[in-house]
Amino acid sequence: MIRRQITSIACFLISLAISANANAQSGVQDVNSVDRVGTTAAQFLKIGAGARAIGMAGAYTAVANDILSIYWNPAGLARIAGGGEASFSHAQWLVDTDFDFAAFSVNAGNFGSLGFQVTSFRSPEQPVRTIRSPGGTGQVWDAGSFAFGATYAKSLTDKFSIGFTAKFVTERIFNVSAKGGAFDIGVLYDTPFSGITLGAAISNFGTKMSLDGRDLFFNSDPLPEEGSIDLVPSKYRTDEFDMPLSMRFGLAWNALQTENIKVVASADGVQPNDNSEYVNAGVEVALKNVLFLRGGYKALFLDDSEQGATLGAGLRYDVAGTNIRVDFAWADFGRLDNVKFVSVAIRY
Numbered sequence: 001m002i003r004r005q006i007t008s009i010a011c012f013l014i015s016l017a018i019s020a021n022a023n024a025q026s027g028v029q030d031v032n033s034v035d036r037v038g039t040t041a042a043q044f045l046k047i048g049a050g051a052r053a054i055g056m057a058g059a060y061t062a063v064a065n066d067i068l069s070i071y072w073n074p075a076g077l078a079r080i081a082g083g084g085e086a087s088f089s090h091a092q093w094l095v096d097t098d099f100d101f102a103a104f105s106v107n108a109g110n111f112g113s114l115g116f117q118v119t120s121f122r123s124p125e126q127p128v129r130t131i132r133s134p135g136g137t138g139q140v141w142d143a144g145s146f147a148f149g150a151t152y153a154k155s156l157t158d159k160f161s162i163g164f165t166a167k168f169v170t171e172r173i174f175n176v177s178a179k180g181g182a183f184d185i186g187v188l189y190d191t192p193f194s195g196i197t198l199g200a201a202i203s204n205f206g207t208k209m210s211l212d213g214r215d216l217f218f219n220s221d222p223l224p225e226e227g228s229i230d231l232v233p234s235k236y237r238t239d240e241f242d243m244p245l246s247m248r249f250g251l252a253w254n255a256l257q258t259e260n261i262k263v264v265a266s267a268d269g270v271q272p273n274d275n276s277e278y279v280n281a282g283v284e285v286a287l288k289n290v291l292f293l294r295g296g297y298k299a300l301f302l303d304d305s306e307q308g309a310t311l312g313a314g315l316r317y318d319v320a321g322t323n324i325r326v327d328f329a330w331a332d333f334g335r336l337d338n339v340k341f342v343s344v345a346i347r348y
Contacts, residue, residue, distance in 0.1 A: 040274040041178060041209040041241035042169050044121035044145040048072075049101040050089050051327035051343040055312015056282025057296025059266040061250025062199030063284075064188065067345060070103045070115045070151050073186035073201040073250070074163030077105050077113045077153035080347070082322075084113070087345035094336050097123045105151075112154030117165075119147040128174075143173040149184075159190040169209070169243070176213030182206025182243050195254035202247050208240035245273040262286040278302035282310070290316050298331070306334035312341075322348050 050068035053060040060072040067085040069076025086104035093099040098121070105115035123143045127136035146169075153163030165184040170177060186201035216238065219231035249269045256263040268280045282296025294312035299305040314327035329341040 040244040051329035051341040054329040055294030057280045057298040057310045059268045059280040059282040061248045062197045062252035074165045075161040075186040075188040078155040078161040085347040089343040091341045115151035117149045121145040141174040145171040161188045175215040176211045178209040180207040180209040197252045199250040204243040206243045210240040211238045247271045308332040
């Protein structure tokens with residue numbers, strides 16, 4: 001019975017991947033000759049969550065065994081021991097923008113695991129400038145993007161887990177905004193080969209997004225030379241854009257595990273719908289399960305990428321049946337400088 005369920009789920013994932021790939025290439029005659037960068041909305045959904053995962057260059061699809069799995073592979077939520085876990089992550093992102101991610105999960109026993117997440121991306125206020133008022137009109141504008149998600153995950157066997165996430169996504173700039181819905185699906189499988197785990201996830205499979213709001217309205221005179229028609233209320237028509245869909249296939253290997261040291265190596269193959277395929281690779285070294293050192297390289301084999309090396313470190317402290325983790329990460333963005341991440345998590 002379990003094997004039949006796993007086979008059905010695998011077939012569903014393959015069908016969804018084919019559909020997602022077709023959606024990613026729709027309207028593109030030759031994906032090798034056409035640049036797809038900048039063709040999707042809600043780009044903030046592509047910013048990785050959590051300093052631990054960033055320190056490993058985002059090679060986290062098969063590693064996912066904590067609250068960060070709610071972003072990278074929702075199936076990992078079923079692997080969290082105890083009552084659940086909560087985490088908050090912050091990054092001072094590029095060009096003075098702020099990125100925050102918060103999530104928590106609850107272990108519901110035989111029913112499975114439930115989780116909730118909030119993602120926030122904000123830019124600072126700026127003065128409104130126009131051609132007539134280049135010094136500013138006295139108004140200010142800002143932009144913000146938010147996503148809210150709910151996740152369900154369950155271990156179907158002691159080696160196979162599956163998870164689903166449904167998300168509401170909104171983006172706003174000044175007085176216009178766009179809204180959409182998306183979902184993620186992921187699986188984790190502990191292979192018969194000692195210490196090797198496989199993971200797969202499809203993220204942001206959802207609706208198209210289109211901006212709407214009062215800033216798109218204006219008055220126009222369709223026949224200025226005739227003089228017989230007054231100004232007519234008009235509206236700019238905006239295009240619709242896909243979500244930043246991605247398919248990730250990951251492998252994690254417990255390369256070494258003793259009483260004092262544990263080494264995990266991982267790699268992810270990523271296929272986005274708005275760029276070429278690439279590979280992330282990372283490693284984590286745990287010393288007595290207290291001190292963690294991480295490193296990796298992001299976007300291998302991707303042409304013209306500003307992303308590259310990542311480094312990270314973390315500390316864990318056990319107290320009163322819970323454990324608290326504090327993690328830091330650094331990511332190189334080439335000419336765009338670098339970004340620093342910090343995360344705090346508690347398992348209860």
